[in-house]
Every structure is written in structure tokens, then in C-alpha cells.
Amino acid sequence: MTDPPYNPTTTPVMDSKANKFGHLDIWGFILKFVEVLLSFVAFVLEEVVATCNSCGVLYFFEFVSCTAFLFTLLLFILLASPLHKKVGIGSWDRLDFGYTLLISLLFILASILFLADNSGSDLETGAGVFGLISALVFLANVAYLLLKRRDKIFKTTDKTPSTPPAQVTNPEEEKLRNGENA
Template identity: 50%
Template sequence: MASEVYTPTTAPNPKTSWLQVPSERLDARRFVVKVCEVIFSFVAFILEEVVSSCSSCFALYFFEFVSCTAFLFTLLLLVLLATALHARVGVTCWRDLDFWYTSLIALLFFVSSIIFAVNNNGTDLEKSSVAFGFLAMSAFLVDLLLFYKTSGLPFQKSGGDPPAEGGAQLETEKLNSVVNTTE
């Protein structure tokens, strides 16, 4: 008897999936690009870590910092944007955060890859690490391009055209006429 009462009223919740792609924060193409960013950053970091000696350690350490930071923070951003965890963090400007973070990491990868390409011992590990640095930078640039195509720039107003002169006055007059006719 009890199963007859409760069975028809229980329905599965379709939003219980842990992965929410595509969503308003991250579409499927950008998800794939972000996964590539994580992989390229990780490979660049691992290859750089295997380098045993350096002629200019500043270049090596700067590249290490950028590749490790890009790997860890992009992985974190990917998990937050692709799951429901973003709601628990308390950040409301995900669009701005994603754009500015991706821009900054692309710039840092560009600078650190050039510095490391110029100041290294010329070993195959260093060359491979630099190549993956440029691949990661390219992935971040593709992500920015896709972001621009789907969302536009975050500092542009997306509210449409501004109201014409006297638009607020016309709206007030319309509201007043509706109130006056109902009295």
C-alpha cells in the first residue's frame, strides 16, 4: 500500500549530475580547450622539472612558476566551472574572472616561454618544455577567442542600446495613464 502512494510522486532529479557541461559558464568547446590547457601546462611543468642543470636559472624558475601556476589554477577553474561547486564558492563574476585569468596566463606563458627559449642550455628537454609552453599559450589564446565569440568582452556593457532621450519620461507617462484609467 505504501509503495503505491510514494512511487508515482517521486521523480529523479536531472540536475544531480556532477559534470554540468555545457552550461551558462562553460560550453562544450571551451571545456575541451580548458582540458587541453591543463594537459599542456602539466606536460610543460613536468618536462621543465626533469631538466637537471641550468645556465640561467631565472628563466627556468620563472617558466616553472608559470607552468605550475597555470596547471593548478586552470585545473581548479575547470572543476569549478564544470561542476556545481561554483555555487558554493561565493564568486558571482565568473565570466570576468575566467576572461582576466585566461588573458593573464596566456601573457605569462608567452613571456616565460620566450625567456626560457632564449636562456637555456639547448637540451632536448628544454626545447620540448618550451614547445609545450607555446602550445599551452596557444590553447589559452584559443580559449580567449572562443570566449569572445560566445560572450563578448566582459568590460563591454551587454545591456543593449541605451534608452532614447525622454525614454524614462515616456515610460512614466505610460504608467501614469494606466493608473489613471483604473481609478
């Protein structure tokens, strides 16, 4: 039997290299997911603390853990989906690196301060330990970004071209610029 006269003109193309995790690869996806999970646990444990000796330290830890959870969740959603293409950010790798480094340093500081100055309850200790573990995962992500995407993070763009672009002018535009009548 012969082929039918009208074969379908479009066939689905399956790209084996298509990334199922948006801008992230599998390890970046896992690290971001674990960051979200651990920062959420640290935040919830801190929220359950009923009394505090030094409330300023508790509030600082609360701010850092809540910020880490919410912003990392937002970044995770953007980077793991096609939404990152719709937002006008030029370098997601640079943004991810800077944000992750900043949050890891803040988490280390907040956790150390919180562990050093609390009433010694198991909840406070657990929250501080989860904060330190979160900070270590954030630092692991920083190291991973440095190893895998260093060229994109520290990419410098030279604003001055080595040769001037060729001027292509339209004769009609040239007349308008010179004030000549057509």
C-alpha cells in the same frame, strides 16, 4: 484495468538542456582540459631539466607553468562541476577571461625567454615548445570566450536606478523611527 488509486506524485524530469559540464559548454570544457594537460606537461618537462645556464629564466618558466597548471586545474574543477554555484563569485565569465588572458601572456613571455636562453638540450626545447603550445591554447580560449560570452564579460551594471524605488513603509516602523510611543 483502471489506474491504481495512488499514482506517484513526483516524476523525474529530464531536462534535455541540462549542462553536464557545470558552467562550461562542451568547447569550454575541452579547452580547459587541454590547458590543464599542456601546462602540466610543460611543468613536468621543466622539472626534469638537470642543469641550467640561466636559472632565473628556468625558475620563471617553472613558476608560470606550475601556476598555470594548478590554478587552471582549480578553475576547471570549479567551472565543470556544481561547485561554482557554491562560491560567491558574481561573474565567472569575467574571472575566466581575465585569468586566461593573463596566463596566456605570461606563458608566452616565459616560453620565449626560456627558449632564447637555455643550454639547448632537447628537454629544455621541449618544455619551451610545450609552453608556447599551452599559450596558444590559452589564447584560443580567450578568443572563444570573447566570441561566446562577450556580453557577460564586458557587462556594465548601472548603479544608479533611473527611477527611485517606491518607499513602502509599515506604520509601526514609521512610529518607531519618529520616536513615537505605541
